[in-house]
Amino acid sequence: MQDVVVVDLGGGSVKLGSARQPDKPKVFPNASAKQKGERSSVVGEAMLGLRDVGGLSLRRPVDRGYVVAWELQRDILARSLRGLLGGVSPAACGLVLTEAYHNLPALREAAVHMALHELGFASVLLSMPAPLSLRWHAHCMPGLAANQAGCGVVVDAGFSFTHAVPIFDWRPLPGAIRRIDLGGKALTNFMKEVVSYRSINMMDEAYLLEHIKEQLCFVSGNLQADLRAARTRGSPFRCEYVLPDGLTDTWGHPRTQQEQEALAAAAAAQRAAHGPQLPKQPVLAVNNERFMVPEALFHPSDIGMDEAGLAEAVAQAVSAAHPHLHALLYSNVLITGGTARCPGFRDRLAAELRALVPDDYELGVYLADDPAVCAWRGGALLAASAQYPQLAVTRKEWMQHGAAAFAKWGP
Known part of the structure; x- marks a missing residue:
């Protein structure tokens, strides 16, 4: 049976794997990154190995939901496919690839060209994630x-x-x-502006702040009650996030209650002894931002969107x-x-x-x-079913019929 590779091509991340291993997709950023002072870029899956994620300059192939940099997109996929397929040629494999909602015909043609001509797959099936x-x-x-x-x-x-x-x-x-x-990127940008105004300037830290958002944010079940609680001195939502140093700590971490108590005790002891002050770690303080950022998705008018x-x-x-x-x-x-x-x-x-x-x-x-990989797992089911050979477009069909071969996928 032909192996089929499944790729969920998201704007923020790529989910990639073989349909024969439906529980083990690779998940990595759909981007390339350049660190300060470096001339070369780190691409796609290699970004998972970065020790210092501060101040990264990101370049993404997807803009506003659509692929606009096909050369970069091909490079990101090709590097990961080499590791996934090992010595197996893509010409012996099929491909399930997600496409944007209301995708443009020219972009669908470009995706098929990348899959069959540049990456070399034997067949391809494009589908919306839903x-x-x-x-x-x-x-x-x-x-x-x-x-x-x-x-x-x-x-x-x-x-x-x-x-x-x-x-x-x-x-x-x-x-x-x-x-x-509004999506994850817009919410991260909103959080950047809010915390940079209230706490530490994080405007150049989109990649790091995306991780912090995922760690700290939640959707409020009672917005007015939570806002009142956040205004009190002992706000249950107040949190200090220790920022990474780029050496021993890659992503940083929320400061626990025990850490806060230990730091307070150590500072008090040093003040009593009139000793030197403890070196301060850079800390991002957040409070109601934790629930007001995702709140924008339920009430876009809160951030001026009609x-x-x-x-x-x-x-x-x-x-x-x-x-x-x-x-x-x-x-x-x-x-x-x-x-x-x-x-x-x-x-x-x-x-x-x-x-x-x-x-x-x-x-x-x-x-x-696991909401992030749900579409990928559905793609793996489709790839392993009898429907795949019926719906996929082969290289021969594409060469003979061009865009007319895509009619079986619907609008």
């Missing part, structure tokens, strides 16, 4: 009626955007897809589908994407969505076990 995620969800919950019909709404909280994608019979409904122009919030976007997407599908769609709302790993995300969306859904409709909101 139906792949639903496929994995159906594999995990086969008893759900909506999953048996290939029906649901996938909330894809990605790096560039957040999409609500209604699906029926395993196919997205293009006219019903709704997008919020857009619907996440729950409203899901309701609009369902309303744009055929009325006979509404009950099935609301019964199977699946949350995926790296931004969805934020604690409290599912509960908040379910609570806000319940107020918008008719009382006689059952509402089911599900969070994938």
Whole structure:
């Protein structure tokens, strides 16, 4: 049986692996990075080995959800594929590759050209991430009626955007897809501005701050109560994050209560002895930023964006589908994407969505076990199924029919 490589090409990260090993995808930044004072760049998977992540100058092949630097994208994939395939030629393998929602025909053609001509695969299948995620969800919950019909709404909280994608019979409904122009990148940029104004200048630390955001941020279940608590002297949300030194600590870490007490005791003892002050570690202090940053996704108007919030976007997407599908769609709302790993995300969306859904409709909101790799795992299922040979485009078909060969993938 032909081996098939599955690549989920995200704006922030690449998920890559063989369909024969569905539990072991590689996850690495979809970028190249240049360190201060260095002339050469570190590309893709090699960025995982960096010891000093401070002040990195990043170059990403994906801009606003679409690949714009194909040469860099090919280089990132080619380097990791060499390690994945070993001595096996790509010409003996197929490829499942994700594409952007509402992808442009020219970009789809460029992706196929990269896969078949430049990377050398024997065949390729392009798919949006949402139906792949639903496929994995159906594999995990086969008893759900909506999953048996290939029906649901996938909330894809990605790096560039957040999409609500209604699906029926395993196919997205293009006219019903709704997008919020906020994703993980915009939330990181928002956090950069807020903490740089209130604490330490982090405007050049996007890569580091993305990691800090994932460590500290959560979605509030009661915003007004949490804001009142954050204003008190003993705020339960106040946290000090020790920044990395680039030598012994790559990413830094949140300072624990024990560390704070030990530092306070040591400082008091030194003051009593009139000794020299302890050297201070650079510390980023955060408080209500921990929940106000992801809050922008639920209320974009808070940061000046004239857009619907996440729950409203899901309701609009369902309303744009055929009325006979509404009950099935609301019964199977699946949350995926790296931004969805934020604690409290599912509960908040379910609570806000319940107020918008008719009382006689059952509402089911599900969070994938690992939202960031859900689409990849669905792609691995598709690659291992009998559907792959039927849907994939071979090099011969592409050479003979050109873009007409892509018709089997839908719009």
